[in-house]
Amino acid sequence: MKLQELLVDVATIKTIGTVDREVGQIQFDSRKLSAGDIFIAQKGTQVDGHRFIPTAEETGVAAIVCEDLPKERKDGITYLQVESASKALGLMACAFYGHPSRELKLVGVTGTNGKTTTVTLLYDLFRRLAYSTGMLSTVVNKINEEEITATHTTGDALQINQLLRKMADAGVQYCFMEASSHAIHQHRIAGLDFDGGVFTNITHDHLDYHQTFKDYIFAKKMLFDQLPAHAFALVNADDKRGPVMLQNCKAKHYTYALRGLSDFPAKIVSNGFHGLEIEVEGQPVFFRLIGAFNAYNLMVAYVVASLFEIPKEDVLLELSALTGAPGRFELVPNALRKVAIVDYAHTPDALENVLKTIQEIRQQGQQMITVVGCGGDRDKTKRPKMAHIAAKLSDKVILTADNPRSEDPQVILQEMAEGLEITQRAKVLQILDRKEAIRTANMLAEQKDIILVAGKGHETYQEIQGVRHHFDDREVIREILV
Ligand SMILES: CC(=O)N[C@H]1[C@@H](OP(=O)(O)OP(=O)(O)OC[C@H]2O[C@@H](n3ccc(=O)[nH]c3=O)[C@H](O)[C@@H]2O)O[C@H](CO)[C@@H](O)[C@@H]1O[C@H](C)C(=O)N[C@@H](C)C(=O)N[C@H](CCC(=O)O)C(=O)O
Ligand SMILES: Nc1ncnc2c1ncn2[C@@H]1O[C@H](COP(=O)(O)OP(=O)(O)OP(=O)(O)O)[C@@H](O)[C@H]1O
Ligand SMILES: N[C@H](CCC[C@H](N)C(=O)O)C(=O)O
Numbered sequence: 488m489k490l491q492e493l494l495v496d497v498a499t500i501k502t503i504g505t506v507d508r509e510v511g512q513i514q515f516d517s518r519k520l521s522a523g524d525i526f527i528a529q530k531g532t533q534v535d536g537h538r539f540i541p542t543a544e545e546t547g548v549a550a551i552v553c554e555d556l557p558k559e560r561k562d563g564i565t566y567l568q569v570e571s572a573s574k575a576l577g578l579m580a581c582a583f584y585g586h587p588s589r590e591l592k593l594v595g596v597t598g599t600n601g602k603t604t605t606v607t608l609l610y611d612l613f614r615r616l617a618y619s620t621g622m623l624s625t626v627v628n629k630i631n632e633e634e635i636t637a638t639h640t641t642g643d644a645l646q647i648n649q650l651l652r653k654m655a656d657a658g659v660q661y662c663f664m665e666a667s668s669h670a671i672h673q674h675r676i677a678g679l680d681f682d683g684g685v686f687t688n689i690t691h692d693h694l695d696y697h698q699t700f701k702d703y704i705f706a707k708k709m710l711f712d713q714l715p716a717h718a719f720a721l722v723n724a725d726d727k728r729g730p731v732m733l734q735n736c737k738a739k740h741y742t743y744a745l746r747g748l749s750d751f752p753a754k755i756v757s758n759g760f761h762g763l764e765i766e767v768e769g770q771p772v773f774f775r776l777i778g779a780f781n782a783y784n785l786m787v788a789y790v791v792a793s794l795f796e797i798p799k800e801d802v803l804l805e806l807s808a809l810t811g812a813p814g815r816f817e818l819v820p821n822a823l824r825k826v827a828i829v830d831y832a833h834t835p836d837a838l839e840n841v842l843k844t845i846q847e848i849r850q851q852g853q854q855m856i857t858v859v860g861c862g863g864d865r866d867k868t869k870r871p872k873m874a875h876i877a878a879k880l881s882d883k884v885i886l887t888a889d890n891p892r893s894e895d896p897q898v899i900l901q902e903m904a905e906g907l908e909i910t911q912r913a914k915v916l917q918i919l920d921r922k923e924a925i926r927t928a929n930m931l932a933e934q935k936d937i938i939l940v941a942g943k944g945h946e947t948y949q950e951i952q953g954v955r956h957h958f959d960d961r962e963v964i965r966e967i968l969v
């Protein structure tokens with residue numbers, strides 16, 4: 488491929504050398520370079536990629552894309568100065584793979600919560616409606632029935648475009664992808680031709696990365712700023728940041744809501760362990776998903792399918808058969824017929840959400856037993872908070888291990904326990920071994936009670952000192968509750 492073909496959408500500040508030359512792969516990691524490649528030097532959160540320009544030069548790359556041109560340059564290499572190397576990477580990745588997003592209908596979903604659930608519902612719905620469908624999500628990437636491991640919620644620009652190319656070549660008609668705020672901010676989705684953008688909600692999160700809440704909102708809004716006029720922009724009108732997303736957005740605007748006014752109004756009629764009954768545009772429909780928040784996710788799936796002009800009756804019929812995303816409020820059927828729930832809640836906010844949801848729908852006298860841990864090598868401030876919330880909103884709590892990684896799991900438990908008030912301590916046990924913790928929860932739970940196992944969701948491993956040991960909360964529940 489010629490370098491100039493990759494630069495069609497890239498605004499270069501300065502070009503030194505020829506762009507009329509053949510190039511190999513695009514790389515942003517110097518450790519993956521081969522002679523003839525293009526090296527894109529990005530300023531990262533840990534190091535400045537410009538530091539690796541000498542390595543790239545020694546490797547014999549064809550071109551270097553950077554924000555700051557090196558003072559001394561090597562003959563035979565083309566140097567391109569751009570304002571944002573990450574944005575250039577996004578745009579060049581689209582061109583390198585032949586703009587696969589233009590060959591299918593692509594919808595991006597952003598928001599603090601509900602992205603995985605929403606794209607999974609959309610993927611399952613469109614598969615059931617017999618469309619060739621792809622999905623890029625936290626849990627897994629899919630091209631129809633083929634599963635490809637996901638390393639990020641939203642991969643890097645090369646991964647995204649490579650997967651979209653595979654989809655387009657396989658005849659995929661629709662692709663639903665999560666767009667994390669990190670990915671949007673790092674231009675991993677730059678240049679993608681979206682047919683729709685969805686905003687679920689926004690709450691305080693990831694403020695370790697985005698400096699302020701305003702920056703975080705702004706990152707989400709970038710998805711909407713990127714939408715072309717032919718696309719739709721669908722936002723949750725019950726979230727007060729919904730209208731912000733639509734400001735100066737060229738796409739067609741649509742809203743959905745359960746409380747306020749919107750283009751697609753809905754109302755929860757009933758909400759229990761059996762599922763949700765929702766009045767959708769005046770029509771009552773029963774769904775198998777649990778928890779009021781899922782009414783929003785279901786509405787997104789319904790509206791997106793309607794905007795693609797799929798008959799509403801077909802959509803509602805198929806949607807009512809779906810069960811949601813793996814490890815998200817997943818009811819685990821077991822021989823004892825106890826209510827056992829696995830949920831990915833691994834932040835104080837998410838844990839509070841899921842526990843309050845259970846409180847809302849439980850019957851009088853049903854006790855709640857929560858098994859929860861906190862990951863090692865991750866934000867330590869959430870540890871005491873999560874233990875406190877678990878104790879506040881449950882009848883009994885068992886603190887246990889959740890991916891201790893390089894840390895001592897006992898220390899993590901101690902740090903969690905520091906968040907407990909004296910009056911809470913009596914109802915909290917500490918059992919390091921997660922399987923034993925689940926076994927104990929089962930012993931403490933009477934037949935009618937509810938067991939929540941939080942934090943790992945869809946994960947199938949326990950990471951200890953760099954080694955991932957197979958561990959699946961759902962499997963363990965099925966094994967123990969007999
Ligand atoms: C904080 C963050 O988002 N980091 C991402 C970022 O890396 P970085 O900015 O830290 O990179 P860096 O280490 O500073 O290096 C800067 C540049 O130098 C290059 N480099 C580095 C070393 C070297 O020897 N040679 C070299 O060329 C790097 O490849 C990079 O291009 O760019 C990398 C390439 O795209 C990502 O893999 C990496 O994701 C890390 C692994 C990560 O954990 N990201 C998480 C926070 C994330 O993105 N999460 C969101 C979901 C969040 C959520 O909703 O929960 C996601 O979409 O998954
Ligand atoms: N629409 C929603 N509003 C509020 N909370 C939700 C919503 N949907 C799901 N949740 C809660 O948030 C948790 C995460 O849901 P989900 O995995 O769908 O979100 P996500 O945006 O993909 O999150 P992540 O950024 O961790 O990948 C769920 O376990 C559930 O408790
Ligand atoms: N994407 C998150 C998931 C955390 C899940 C939890 N099980 C843990 O290991 O802390 C992270 O890697 O921080």
Ligand SMILES: [Mg+2]
Nearest residue numbers: 602603625640
């Ligand atoms: Mg997700």
